[in-house]
Amino acid sequence: MAYKLKEVTMRTNNSNEGIKMISEMWEDIASGKLPLLFDSEHIFQQGISPISKYSNYSSDENGDYDLTMMSVSxxxxxxxxxxxxxxxxxxxxxxxxxxxxxxxxxxxxxxxxxxxxxxxxxxxxxxxxxxxxxxxxxxxxxxxxxxxxxxx
Structure with missing residues (x-):
């Protein structure tokens, strides 16, 4: 049975290491390794768009925050x-x-x-x-x- 994730969240920041982590997560989503745009059987999900949500800021853009990658209509x-x-x-x-x-x-x-x-x-x-x-x-x-x- 195929499954699909609705969202994936990581704690990160705007450091070089944080940006690298974000890029790696996007690569996993684009490849279907994380089934957000594709289901677990690598079938593309029609009618959705990928969105990044930034939330739970520890301070401002210089601190840590939650980055949630999600699919929306x-x-x-x-x-x-x-x-x-x-x-x-x-x-x-x-x-x-x-x-x-x-x-x-x-x-x-x-x-x-x-x-x-x-x-x-x-x-x-x-x-x-x-x-x-x-x-x-x-x-x-x-x-x-x-x-x-x-x-x-």
Whole structure:
């Protein structure tokens, strides 16, 4: 009988070692070793998207946090857009013209940290979400990183 995980959580941080752990977990998800996008028999699960949830922050982006990789349906994005319209979250959308998904992710987070540093946003450090989408799945053919950052 095939099974599928709904989510996988690790405790990590933004150190080089923490980033390496995150990359390794994503590789395990993409390969089907962790059956989040595929079931245990390596059958791709239609209609879902991978999302990263950042929560249980020990302090801010410099401390430890829980990173939960989960699969969601399109309803998730609709619900998040409602939270954005209510002022609970700020949405970021960054893309990379050279097709590098890691570059658009770095740009998105650097924008958040910059806005935080200059006081344009005040983060709650409760739950933040990230969705990275390869260019082959976007309308413009460029990879995108969507962040939903909880704000005060």
């Amino acid at each position: 399109a309803d998730f994005f609709q619900e998040m857009d409602i939270k954005v319209s209510k002022g609970l979250y700020k949405k970021y959308d960054e893309k990379d013209e050279n097709g590098e998904i890691g570059a658009c992710t770095r740009k998105a987070w650097e924008k958040v940290w910059h806005e935080q540093k200059i006081g344009d946003i005040k983060r709650t450090f409760t739950e933040d979400y990230e969705s990275t989408v390869p260019g082959k799945y976007t309308k413009d053919g460029k990879p995108h990183c969507y962040l939903y950052i909880a704000i005060k």
